[in-house]
Amino acid sequence: KAGVTQTPRYLIKTRGQQVTLSCSPISGHRSVSWYQQTPGQGLQFLFEYFSETQRNKGNFPGRFSGRQFSNSRSEMNVSTLELGDSALYLCASSLAGQANQETQYFGPGTRLLVL
Amino acid sequence: AQSVTQLDSHVSVSEGTPVLLRCNYSSSYSPSLFWYVQHPNKGLQLLLKYTSAATLVKGINGFEAEFKKSETSFHLTKPSAHMSDAAEYFCVVSANSGYALNFGKGTSLLVTP
Numbered sequence: 001k002a003g004v005t006q007t008p009r010y011l012i013k014t015r016g017q018q019v020t021l022s023c024s025p026i027s028g029h030r031s032v033s034w035y036q037q038t039p040g041q042g043l044q045f046l047f048e049y050f051s052e053t054q055r056n057k058g059n060f061p062g063r064f065s066g067r068q069f070s071n072s073r074s075e076m077n078v079s080t081l082e083l084g085d086s087a088l089y090l091c092a093s094s095l096a097g098q099a100n101q102e103t104q105y106f107g108p109g110t111r112l113l114v115l
Numbered sequence: 116a117q118s119v120t121q122l123d124s125h126v127s128v129s130e131g132t133p134v135l136l137r138c139n140y141s142s143s144y145s146p147s148l149f150w151y152v153q154h155p156n157k158g159l160q161l162l163l164k165y166t167s168a169a170t171l172v173k174g175i176n177g178f179e180a181e182f183k184k185s186e187t188s189f190h191l192t193k194p195s196a197h198m199s200d201a202a203e204y205f206c207v208v209s210a211n212s213g214y215a216l217n218f219g220k221g222t223s224l225l226v227t228p
Binding site: 058 | 214
């Protein structure tokens with residue numbers, strides 16, 4: 001079974017631009033979560049989607065948004081990029097998103113550099 | 116709120132010696148706890164998880180962790196380190212919502228020959 005895939009793997013943008021990252025979950029998984037990893041703040045939860053609905057959102061500004069499609073694939077968008085948005089963005093999938101019980105499977109991440 | 120504190124940001128061991136990575140948790144109720152490993156340029160991989168069953172949890176690659184409620188700890192151990200164990204290790208607790216994970220700051224494990 002194929003793992004979680006994320007595209008693109010690397011991205012360079014300039015301040016003020018917007019960016020869209022994509023995540024394809026493991027086949028059969030309906031929950032997709034997004035995390036931001038930076039050296040200073042570590043790994044922080046962005047949001048979680050299940051059946052095209054956002055169920056939970058972390059403490060990030062409204063510039064960070066996401067969506068999920070009917071095939072469970074998910075995208076996240078960051079508008080008006082800031083230097084501090086440079087990070088590794090990780091996507092995780094699971095069957096039902098019950099993080100306290102299920103194993104979350106992580107993709108390799110998209111490394112975003114904002115200049 | 117659920118949170119974890121990893122007590123060491125860096126740990127260095129010699130190959131063949133025991134590994135101990137320390138983690139304390141804070142939780143208002145019985146938590147679900149995990150250890151994840153991240154090798155350079157690779158995604159996060161689950162090592163083991165505790166979900167209120169046996170307090171001693173065995174994971175992959177010879178790692179295990181013991182849940183100690185009285186000490187609010189969930190330390191990760193391995194009897195004998197291998198060079199391939201060099202990586203970043205994260206202690207993780209599930210958030211109140213149940214839909215998210217709260218990660219510790221990570222412990223970088225260095226294994227020397």
